[in-house]
Each structure stands twice: as C-alpha cells, then as structure tokens.
Amino acid sequence: MDVNERKIRLIEIIFGVLVSIYLIAPIFVLVPMSFGPARFFSFPPPEFSVEQYVKFFHSAPWWRAIRVSFEVAVMASFFASVLGILTSLAMRYKIPAKGFLNALFISPMIVPLIITAVALYSFFAKFHLVDTIPGLVMAHTILTLPFVIITVSATLKGLDPSLEKAAATLGASPPKVFFKVTLPLIKRGAITGAIFAYMISFDETVVAIFLSSSHAITLPKKMWDSIRFSIEPILPALSTILILFAILMLILLEVLSRKKG
Amino acid sequence: MGKKKVTRREFLKDTAMVTAAAAVGPHIFVRKATAASNKKLVICSYGGSYQASQRKAFFEPFMKATGVKIVEATGPDLAKIKAQVTSGNVEWDVVDIESRIMYTAMTENLLEPIDTNIVKLDTIVKPAIHKYGIGNIAFTTALTYNKKQLKKAPKSWADFWDVKNFPGPRSLQDHAPFNLEFALIADGVNKDKLYPLDIDRAFKKMSQIKGNIDAWWESGAQSIQQLTSGAVVMSSAWNGRVNVAQSKGVPLEIVWEGAAYDWDLWAVPKGTPRKELAMQFIQFALNAKRQAYQCGKLIAYGPSNKLAYNYIDKARQKQLPTYPDNLAKQFSFNSKWWQPRLNKLNEKWAAWKIS
Amino acid sequence: MNRTHHRSFKAILFHPTAKGMLLLIPALTALIILFVIPIYRIFHLSLFDPHFTLKYYLAFFQRPVYMRVMWITVKISLIVTAACLFVGYPFALVLSRAGEKLSKLFIVCIILSMCISLLVRNFSWIIILQRSGIVDTFLMKVGLTHHHVKLLHNLFSVVLGMTEILLPYMILPIFSVLKSIDPNLPQAAQTMGARPWQAFWWVTFPLSLPGVYAGFLLVFIMSLGYFITPALLGGAREMMISNMIAFQVQTVLNWHFAAGLSMILLIATLIFYAIFNKAVGLEKLENLGV
Numbered sequence: 001m002d003v004n005e006r007k008i009r010l011i012e013i014i015f016g017v018l019v020s021i022y023l024i025a026p027i028f029v030l031v032p033m034s035f036g037p038a039r040f041f042s043f044p045p046p047e048f049s050v051e052q053y054v055k056f057f058h059s060a061p062w063w064r065a066i067r068v069s070f071e072v073a074v075m076a077s078f079f080a081s082v083l084g085i086l087t088s089l090a091m092r093y094k095i096p097a098k099g100f101l102n103a104l105f106i107s108p109m110i111v112p113l114i115i116t117a118v119a120l121y122s123f124f125a126k127f128h129l130v131d132t133i134p135g136l137v138m139a140h141t142i143l144t145l146p147f148v149i150i151t152v153s154a155t156l157k158g159l160d161p162s163l164e165k166a167a168a169t170l171g172a173s174p175p176k177v178f179f180k181v182t183l184p185l186i187k188r189g190a191i192t193g194a195i196f197a198y199m200i201s202f203d204e205t206v207v208a209i210f211l212s213s214s215h216a217i218t219l220p221k222k223m224w225d226s227i228r229f230s231i232e233p234i235l236p237a238l239s240t241i242l243i244l245f246a247i248l249m250l251i252l253l254e255v256l257s258r259k260k261g
Numbered sequence: 262m263g264k265k266k267v268t269r270r271e272f273l274k275d276t277a278m279v280t281a282a283a284a285v286g287p288h289i290f291v292r293k294a295t296a297a298s299n300k301k302l303v304i305c306s307y308g309g310s311y312q313a314s315q316r317k318a319f320f321e322p323f324m325k326a327t328g329v330k331i332v333e334a335t336g337p338d339l340a341k342i343k344a345q346v347t348s349g350n351v352e353w354d355v356v357d358i359e360s361r362i363m364y365t366a367m368t369e370n371l372l373e374p375i376d377t378n379i380v381k382l383d384t385i386v387k388p389a390i391h392k393y394g395i396g397n398i399a400f401t402t403a404l405t406y407n408k409k410q411l412k413k414a415p416k417s418w419a420d421f422w423d424v425k426n427f428p429g430p431r432s433l434q435d436h437a438p439f440n441l442e443f444a445l446i447a448d449g450v451n452k453d454k455l456y457p458l459d460i461d462r463a464f465k466k467m468s469q470i471k472g473n474i475d476a477w478w479e480s481g482a483q484s485i486q487q488l489t490s491g492a493v494v495m496s497s498a499w500n501g502r503v504n505v506a507q508s509k510g511v512p513l514e515i516v517w518e519g520a521a522y523d524w525d526l527w528a529v530p531k532g533t534p535r536k537e538l539a540m541q542f543i544q545f546a547l548n549a550k551r552q553a554y555q556c557g558k559l560i561a562y563g564p565s566n567k568l569a570y571n572y573i574d575k576a577r578q579k580q581l582p583t584y585p586d587n588l589a590k591q592f593s594f595n596s597k598w599w600q601p602r603l604n605k606l607n608e609k610w611a612a613w614k615i616s
Numbered sequence: 617m618n619r620t621h622h623r624s625f626k627a628i629l630f631h632p633t634a635k636g637m638l639l640l641i642p643a644l645t646a647l648i649i650l651f652v653i654p655i656y657r658i659f660h661l662s663l664f665d666p667h668f669t670l671k672y673y674l675a676f677f678q679r680p681v682y683m684r685v686m687w688i689t690v691k692i693s694l695i696v697t698a699a700c701l702f703v704g705y706p707f708a709l710v711l712s713r714a715g716e717k718l719s720k721l722f723i724v725c726i727i728l729s730m731c732i733s734l735l736v737r738n739f740s741w742i743i744i745l746q747r748s749g750i751v752d753t754f755l756m757k758v759g760l761t762h763h764h765v766k767l768l769h770n771l772f773s774v775v776l777g778m779t780e781i782l783l784p785y786m787i788l789p790i791f792s793v794l795k796s797i798d799p800n801l802p803q804a805a806q807t808m809g810a811r812p813w814q815a816f817w818w819v820t821f822p823l824s825l826p827g828v829y830a831g832f833l834l835v836f837i838m839s840l841g842y843f844i845t846p847a848l849l850g851g852a853r854e855m856m857i858s859n860m861i862a863f864q865v866q867t868v869l870n871w872h873f874a875a876g877l878s879m880i881l882l883i884a885t886l887i888f889y890a891i892f893n894k895a896v897g898l899e900k901l902e903n904l905g906v
Contacts, residue, residue, distance in 0.1 A: 013718065016710040019703060020725035022780060026732055026740035029750065033743065083643035093636025105643065108651055110889055112841025114858040115878045118865055119654035122661075125348035142650045145643065203733050206843050210865075213341065214303055214334030214352060223735045225335065227742070227848060229308060229480035236743075239736040246731035250724070340866045430747065430766070436867075475747070476769055477852060492747045604868050611863060612681035614852040615688065 027243055034236035052237035059234065062222065068212075069202050069219040072133060076140035077197035083141070084148025084197075085190055088156055089182070091149075109146040113206035116143065121210040131213045139207050144197035151196060155189025192256055199249055301330040302538055306357040307525075308335035309482030310505040314559035315357070319546040326545075329538065336480070339365055342530050346371045351532045354539040360524045361438060363394040364600035373529040379540040385547060389565035394526035395543060398501075398556060399563035401582035401591060402439050403520035405503050406495035407488050408512040418447035418519045421495060422470050429494030430475030432487050437610040438599055439497065439521050440467065442592065446519045452592040460606070464613055477614070488513055500582055504561035517587050523594035524565075556581065655882075662875035672876035682860070682877075689856045692774060692846070693839035697786075699779045700835045704786030705828065711787070712794040726784045734781065738848045741777045742768060745849075769851035777845045782838055786831035789896075793827030794820070826896065833892040840885055857881050 021028070034052055036045025056062060087105060095101065108116065120139050121130060129135035159182075167181045168174070183190075205220040212221045226232045304320065306312045312335060320331045337356040343366075345351045358366070366372050372393040382390055389396025404421055406414070415427050421443070433440050441463035442455050448466045450459070475493050478484040484498040489511050500520075503513050527546065529539045545551070552564035553572030563583030564570070570578065578584050582591070599606075662672055676682045711722050729737075744750045745767040755761050767773060797820060805815040843858035850856075855863075857877060864874035 012710045012713065015706060016714065016718070016722055019707045019783075020722055022703075023725050023729035023783060024732070025744070025780070026737050029740045029743055030736065079646075083646060086639045087643040090636045090639035093632045093639075095633060095636045095640065101640070101644075104652075105647065108647075110837070110885065111655070112843075112858060112881055112885055114841060114843050114861050115655065115658065115882055116651070118861060118874060118878060119658045120650070121344070121865070122871065123654035123657060125344050125350055128348070128350040130344070130348075130350060131352055138646075138650050142647060145647070199731065203735075205735060209862075213336075214305065214332055220733070220735055223733075223739075224844075225308075227735065227739050229336070229483050235739060239733070239739060242733045242736050246728060246733070250728055250731050253727075338866060340869050343869055430764075471852070474852070475766065490746070490748065604870075608868055611855070611860075611868075612679075615681065615684055615855050 026239065030236045030239040031243065034240040036236070052234050056234040056237045056241075061217075062219075062234070062238065065217050065219045065222040068133065068136075068216050072136045072140060072216075072218060073198045073201040075133075075137045076144055076201040077194045079137065079141040080144040080148045080197040081190055081194040084145055084193055085152055085186065087145075087149050088152040088186075091153060092156060092161070105149055106146045108142050113143075117207040117210040120207060124211065130211055131215050133216045135211055136208065136216055136218065139211055140197075140201040140204060143204060143207065144200050147196045147200060148190075148193035151193035152186055152189045155186045159185050188256060188259065192253065195249065195253060195256075300328075300535070300538060301332055302354050302535055302542055303332045303334060303352055304355045304357070304542070305334040305337040305341075305353040307337070307481055309480065309485070310502050311481060311499070311560060311562075314501075314505075314555050315546075317559060318551050318555035319542075322551065323542060323545050327541075337362070342366055342371055343369065346531050349532060351530050351534070353530055354533045354535045355542055356528050356530060357397060357525055358394070358528055360394075360526060360594070360596040361599045361603060363391065363526050363528055364596050365603055366528065366530075367391075367393040368600065371531055373531050373533070373536055373539075375529070375543070376537075376540045379537070380544045380547065384549065384566050384568050386565055386567055389524055389526070391526065394528035395547065396524040396565040397527050397546065398525050398552075398565065399522060399582045400525055401500040401515075401517070401520045401522050401587070402434070402497050402594075403500055403503075403591075404443075404495060404516040404518075405484075405488060405498040406514055406516070407491060407493075408514055410491055410494040414514065415495060415516060416518060417516065418443045419449075422447045422466070424470075424473050427495070430492070431470070431473050432476045432478050432484060432493040432496035433474055434484070434497055435477035435479050437606040438603070439594065441606075442521060442594070443497065443519070444470075446592075452519055455592060456595045456598045458598070460609075464609070467613065471614075485511075485513075500580075501560040501562040504580055505559075517590040520591045521594045522582050522588065522591040523596070525562075658875045658878050661872055662879045665872050672873045673880070675873060676876060676880060685855055685857055685860045686880075688854065689840060692771070692778070692842075692854065692856060693836050695771075695775050696778045696782060696839045697832055697836045699775055700783050700786035701828070701832060703779065704783055704831060705790055707783075708787045708790035708794055708827075711791050726787060729780070730784050734844060737781060738777055738845055741773060741780075741849055745773050745776075768849065769854075771850075771854060773849040774846050774854045777849045778839060778842060781845065782835045785834045785838065789830035789834065790824060790827035793824050793830075797823045830892070830896040833888060833895065837885055837888050837892065840888070841881060 032044055035048055035050065037047060037049045037051055091098065091102065116139075120135075124130045124135050124139075129138070163185070164177055164181050167177045172180065203220060204218075205224055208218045208221040209224055212218050223235070223238070226235060302323075304315075306315055312333065316333070320333065323329065324331050334353060337353070337358050339362050342353070342356065342358075345353065363372070374392050375395055380395060382395070385395065389399075404415060404418060408414075410429060411427060413426060415421060415423075420427055421431065433443075441458055441460065444463045444466035445455055445458065446452055448462060450462075476483075476487055478487065478496065481499045481502045484496050485502050485506050487493045488496050488498065488503075489506060498513075498515075500515055503515050506513050527543045529536060529543075533539060547566055549564075549566045549568035550572055552566050552569040556562050556564045556569065557573035557577050561577070561580040561582075563581045564573075573581075579586070581587070663669065665672075676686075707722075711719050714722065742749075746752070747764050747766070747768070749768070751767055752765055755765055801823070802812075802815040802819045805819045806812060810818065841858055842856055843862065846854045846856045846859055847862075850859075858881070861874050861877045861881070864870045864877065
C-alpha cells in the first residue's frame with residue numbers, strides 16, 4: 001500500500017464513520033439526555049439523575065399506550081403472518097392475473113400512508129371502528145401484510161417443491177403436508193416476516209394519528225401528541241427504552257439469519 | 262402474558278374499590294349515577310396544565326362521588342366532533358371548547374342543547390350562558406414574554422411587531438382567529454373598533470412579522486414550552502398556563518394591554534349515549550366551590566359562577582382575566598363574527614403561511 | 617398434471633390453480649374490504665358532491681397555493697433524494713471496499729437506524745437543532761457565532777431529518793449492486809493503464825447505475841408522501857401535500873378536496889412507481905433491504 005492509497009483508506013473510514021454516526025445520532029443524543037433531570041433538556045445533562053425513568057415508570061397513561069401498542073402489534077403481526085403465508089403459498093401456483101395480484105398485495109406499502117389513513121378513518125367511522133383496538137389491528141394487518149409476503153416469498157423461492165410433492169405422493173393429507181413439511185421449511189421466513197410486521201405496527205404513526213384518540217391510544221400516537229403539543233420531560237427516557245428495544249430486535253433478527261447460514 | 266393478567270386483576274380490584282368507596286361514601290352528589298358505577302364518561306379538553314387543573318378540581322372528585330370512570334382525551338378539534346357525530350359514533354361525551362368552535366358546531370347541528378333541568382344556571386354569568394354550551398372559564402390570549410430573554414419589556418402588540426427594539430424569534434398560534442385582531446391592534450386600530458375586521462389590512466400587517474415567527478403553536482402547552490426553553494422570546498399565550506409556569510418559577514410576564522378575552526365552554530356532542538350523565542357532570546363542574554378551587558388555586562382563569570369569586574382571595578383575583586382592571590385593557594373576542602368566516606379564513610391563513 | 621381428470625370434487629379442489637385461488641381468498645378478501653374499498657370511497661368522494669363534479673381537481677390547478685404545495689413537495693423530495701444520493705453513493709462505495717469487520721459495523725448502524733422508532737429519530741433532531749439546543753450552544757461556545765442560529769423549522773431541518781430516515785433506502789440498493797460487480801473488472805482496467813478514478817468512472821460507476829436508479833426512485837417515491845418529518849421539523853413553508861391533506865381533513869373539514877388531493881398524490885406516486893417497476897422490477901424489492 002503506498003502513501004496515497006493509505007490516505008484514501010483513511011478518508012474512506014472517516015467518511016464511513018461520520019455517516020454511521022449521522023444515521024444513529026439519536027442514540028448519542030437521547031441516551032445521555034435521559035439520565036438528566038426531568039425539568040429541562042440540556043446537553044450534556046448537568047447532573048446524573050434517573051428522575052425521568054422514575055416518572056415514566058409511574059405514568060399510567062404511558063403504560064396504557066404501551067399496552068395498546070403491544071396488543072395491536074401482536075394481533076396485527078399474527079393476522080398478517082397467517083394471511084401472508086397463505087398468499088405466498090398461493091403465489092406458487094398458476095393463477096390468473098398473477099402480476100396484478102402481486103402488485104395489489106404490495107400496494108399498501110406503496111400507497112402514501114396519509115391516503116390509507118384518511119381512507120380508513122372515513123371508512124371505519126361508518127362502522128364504529130375509529131379509536132378501537134380492532135380497528136387498529138385491521139389497519140395494521142393490511143399495512144404489514146406486504147412485508148410478510150415479501151419475506152415469506154423469498155424463503156419459498158429457495159424451497160424445493162419436490163419435498164412437498166414427495167410427502168403428498170406418500171399419502172400425507174394436504175394439512176399434514178403443510179404443517180409437517182411446508183411450515184418447517186418456511187418457518188424462518190415467516191418468523192422474520194412476523195417480527196417485521198410487529199415492529200412496523202408498533203412504530204406506525206400516520207394511520208394511528210387518525211385512528212386513535214382517547215380509548216385506544218397507541219404509543220406512537222401518544223408520542224406524537226407529546227412532541228407536538230407538550231414535550232413531556234420523560235421523552236428522552238422513553239426514547240432510550242425504545243432504542244434498547246430496537247437493539248434487541250436487531251439481535252433477534254441477526255440470530256435468525258445466523259441460523260440460516 | 263402473565264403480566265397482563267396481573268394488571269387486569271389489579272384493574273378489577275381498583276374498580277371494585279372505587280365502587281365500594283362510592284357506595285359507602287357520604288357525599289352522593291349525583292342521584293342516578295351511583296347505580297351505574299361501572300359507567301364511564303369521556304371528556305375531551307385542551308391538555309397540559311389546564312386539563313391537569315380540571316382533573317384535580319372536577320374529574321377526580323366526580324369519579325369519587327359517582328363511581329363513574331372518566332376517560333380523558335385531548336385536542337377537541339371540530340373535525341373530530343363532526344366525524345363522530347355524522348358517523349353516529351360519538352366517543353366524546355363532554356367537550357371543553359372555545360366559543361367560536363361552539364358556534365360552528367352549533368350551526369352545523371353537532372351539539373345537544375343544554376338540559377336546564379339538570380344544569381342550574383341561576384348563578385352563572387350572562388355571557389357564559391348559551392343554548393348549546395355553558396361557559397366554564399373566561400380565558401385571555403395575551404402577549405407573553407420571557408423576562409430573561411428580553412432587555413426591555415414590551416408593552417403592546419406594536420412592540421411585538423417591533424423587531425428592532427425587541428429582537429428575537431417569536432411564536433403565534435397557528436390559525437387566523439386572534440392573530441388578525443392582534444395585527445390590527447399593532448397597526449393602530451382601536452381595540453373597541455376591531456369588528457368587522459379589515460382582513461386585507463390584517464394579513465398585510467401579519468406579513469411584516471412572518472419572517473420573525475419561528476414556530477406556530479398548536480397547543481397551549483407548546484407555547485409555554487417554547488417560552489420556557491427560550492426557543493422564542495415572546496409569544497401569544499393563554500394567561501392561565503402562563504400563571505402556572507410563573508408559579509413554577511419560570512420568568513414569564515403577561516401584557517394585558519390589547520389581549521383578547523373569550524370563553525371556554527362545556528358542551529355535549531349530539532347523539533352521545535351518555536347524555537344525561539354528561540349534563541350531570543356539567544352541573545357538577547359549575548359548582549362555585551369547585552370552580553373557585555380550580556381558578557383560585559390551580560390555574561388563573563375566570564370562573565363562570567358568580568359565587569365562585571366569594572372563595573377566591575383578593576390577590577388572586579387580580580391575576581384573573583375577569584378582574585375589572587384587566588378586563589378594561591382587553592377586547593372581547595367576537596366569535597359570532599368569526600363563525601361564518603372561520604373555514605374560509607383558515608384556508609386563507611394556510612395559503613398565506615406558505616406564500 | 618392430468619391426474620385431475622378424476623371426476624370428484626376433491627380433484628377439482630386439488631387442481632393447482634384452484635388450490636392457489638383458494639389460498640388467496642382470505643388475504644384478498646381482507647385487502648379488498650380494508651384497503652381497496654376505503655380507497656375507492658376516497659376516489660368517489662373526490663368526484664361526487666353529490667353529483668359528478670371536477671371542481672375539486674380544478675381548484676387544485678386554479679388556486680396558486682395548491683400548486684405551491686405541490687411544488688414544495690417535489691422540491692423537498694428532489695433535494696432529499698439528491699442528498700441521499702450524494703451521501704449514500706460514496707458510503708455504499710466505502711462499504712463495498714471496507715474490510716469485513718468495518719463493513720459489518722457500518723451495516724449494523726444502517727439496520728439499527730432503521731429499527732429505531734421514527735418519532736424518536738425526529739424528536740432527537742428537535743433536541744439537536746432547537747434554539748439553545750446542542751448545535752446552537754456549541755456554535756456559540758466555540759465562538760463561530762454570537763447570535764442564536766435558526767436551525768429548526770426550516771427547509772434545512774426537514775431535509776436533514778428526512779435524509780437520515782431515507783438514506784438506507786439509497787445505500788442498500790447501490791451497495792448490493794456494487795457488491796455484485798466483479799472486482800476483477802476495475803482491476804483489469806487499472807492493469808491496462810487506467811488510473812484508479814478512471815477505472816471507477818469508466819467501469820464501476822456505469823455498472824452500478826441500476827442500483828442508483830433503484831435508490832433514486834425509491835427515495836423519491838417515499839419522500840413524495842412524507843408526513844411526519846415536515847410536520848415536526850418543518851416551518852410554515854415546508855407544508856407538503858400530505859400535510860395539506862391532513863389540514864383539509866382535520867381543520868377545514870373539506871373531505872372532498874382532501875380526497876382530490878389524495879388522488880393527485882396517489883396518481884403521482886403510481887406513475888413514479890410504474891417507472892421504478894419498469895427500470896428496476898418489483899421482484900427486486902426484497903433485495904433492497906426493505
């Protein structure tokens with residue numbers, strides 16, 4: 001390596017590190033801040049304190065929002081997984097207008113969220129579903145469905161169809177083939193898809209802004225209100241907890257993909 | 262999942278305790294509600310320190326007295342009320358709204374008339390009484406500044422527009438009402454001769470200050486937050502919230518001169534299944550002593566019940582919007598003038614903002 | 617597949633196409649009820665009040681303020697896409713050339729940033745950029761400026777916030793294409809006398825263009841419909857079309873016009889998406905780290 005090349009390497013590394021810091025800047029700012037006093041935000045925090053965390057842990061409305069988000073995300077990810085697996089399996093067969101159907105199933109991911117939000121808000125109002133957990137679950141199921149379909153389809157692509165055929169010719173019933181052969185084979189894709197769906201639902205803000213107000217307040221909706229209207233001093237602590245949560249999810253996804261290799 | 266069960270059990274326990282307390286409690290204010298201790302009432306108000314004061318003065322005592330569970334919501338915007346009423350899916354039983362929203366909601370037929378069999382009005386001041394809403398408190402929207410951020414004290418809206426002598430970013434509420442009045446006052450219009458507003462003149466004056474408005478606030482808490490953090494040096498703000506911040510040691514100051522005075526009202530969206538309970542709550546919240554506790558101890562707004570002033574000490578009365586000296590410096594916000602023009606002017610406002 | 621000639625109902629059921637359609641029914645039903653119909657209702661709302669009318673679309677083209685919102689939307693989207701490209705391309709290049717450990721670290725940062733709650737990320741920019749915030753205080757302390765600097769609620773803060781969120785969608789497709797380029801090709805060019813930058817410009821860069829197209833369109837399409845960041849980090853002038861739709865629904869209560877705006881945004885999105893599909897291909901989406 002000559003001097004010039006070494007210089008280039010160094011510049012490359014510095015650039016890469018700077019961009020990486022930019023990408024995860026929230027961690028460097030909010031984590032230290034969360035250990036400051038809860039009265040005002042200043043950086044670096046003037047003194048060490050766990051006041052924000054204490055306040056947060058004693059705040060019933062925030063816990064209620066977390067519970068709502070958790071329940072909605074678990075249910076939405078479950079329904080999206082079931083529907084997504086069935087759809088991915090269906091897409092392996094010869095189906096009329098397959099390209100169109102594929103595009104249709106992906107469309108909730110492409111249509112701008114504000115449109116979906118407004119459309120569902122006006123539609124759900126008719127059926128008393130605004131501000132209810134079922135309403136949110138239904139909305140999030142549709143929104144996360146494409147992600148499950150994409151991940152499961154990717155696993156299915158690598159799947160050898162002869163295995164299922166063999167099982168069928170050996171006399172296994174279709175449900176048996178599904179549960180004993182197909183499902184174990186696509187398990188990893190399905191779990192990854194379910195985790196994605198869970199994470200997306202848990203973090204979904206735009207639709208929640210319209211669909212949740214007083215009964216079924218999700219965590220992002222409550223955070224949105226808090227950031228926009230009042231900047232509650234517990235926000236850095238809550239953010240830190242959510243960052244920790246993101247790291248855990250990342251490790252989980254990493255473990256899953258490791259198993260693959 | 263185990264955790265969830267525990268919380269649910271705890272919740273049941275709590276409910277049982279509240280029910281028991283209500284049953285044996287000596288003060289049963291509302292006749293029928295006790296039988297329905299598992300009932301709930303959804304109330305939507307403006308959040309922040311204002312709603313906190315309502316929680317202490319009205320919501321918690323009401324829950325204790327009746328066993329009714331009050332579910333709180335914030336941000337009672339007209340669109341939500343309209344969506345709820347027109348879909349027949351009313352989730353808010355009681356709303357706390359500003360008078361111009363009440364007028365608009367009333368003309369769009371979105372409110373229940375106040376049931377005067379339940380809500381007693383004999384001690385309520387005249388301007389607070391309407392067919393579709395009863396004034397709860399009088400509030401003032403006033404020029405407010407952070408003493409630490411300004412060397413000289415501003416005295417009027419003209420000073421708010423004077424960027425040379427009073428440098429620094431400012432904030433105003435993100436809508437046309439009030440701001441157009443303030444602009445006209447800054448432009449030299451007499452505060453008693455504002456209406457009908459000269460809209461073009463007002464927008465022209467607004468354009469002069471636009472570049473110095475750093476943020477447009479959407480909630481009362483936001484305006485206080487910006488003033489407190491020093492993000493802006495002055496802003497329009499609601500006097501009660503300023504008062505709460507002052508009592509916490511934040512160096513804020515109110516300019517009563519040219520401020521706007523208006524009513525917040527209790528109203529009931531049309532078609533709520535808990536209409537009677539909602540009326541009972543309003544009656545409960547209009548009680549003189551409870552209003553005196555809210556306005557005298559928690560947040561400095563003007564109570565609508567005349568008798569409430571008997572329980573508020575003199576020093577405190579001077580901080581209220583309804584105190585004669587304060588009242589003389591202000592103008593009364595004209596909701597009736599605004600109501601038919603509100604949507605059009607809001608749209609004009611949005612267009613003006615991005616131009 | 618001719619075994620399906622058996623007459624029984626079961627046999628029809630096991631015909632591959634029939635089986636596929638059966639499996640499709642649950643999700644398709646859900647999608648039609650919860651997505652297609654609601655959006656169709658919005659479409660209907662934009663054209664009927666209560667009789668057929670084009671006035672809501674005409675209003676959009678006649679009133680300068682709405683054209684302005686559209687222009688702001690396109691402008692912000694283009695700036696963000698360009699920012700993503702100018703930061704994302706070099707970063708993808710560094711990523712593809714870095715050693716195993718370093719590239720892993722970079723990738724972890726990318727994925728981690730995507731996992732962190734969107735609101736948390738927007739909130740952190742408020743803390744960083746606000747008056748007397750981290751950057752403002754730092755600049756004053758260092759003495760670069762004696763006055764407060766306005767960093768928040770303007771075009772700059774919106775672009776900074778959106779770029780941080782959308783950057784991975786630029787990096788990942790470019791990186792996946794760069795990674796697939798045979799390293800021998802630029803090397804061969806160099807042994808034939810090309811300087812490293814020439815080898816890059818004439819060999820690597822043209823080969824990486826499909827990734828650039830994919831990233832460009834992906835980021836641009838996502839920007840067009842952005843709502844949260846302009847609302848939280850933008851000022852009065854950063855009202856994008858999504859924010860206008862929300863304003864029409866929440867404040868002005870003009871559902872018909874909001875529906876018209878929604879349809880215009882939808883059509884714009886679909887057009888760019890069709891271009892994307894043509895240029896890149898839908899099936900490749902899964903390789904883009906989405």
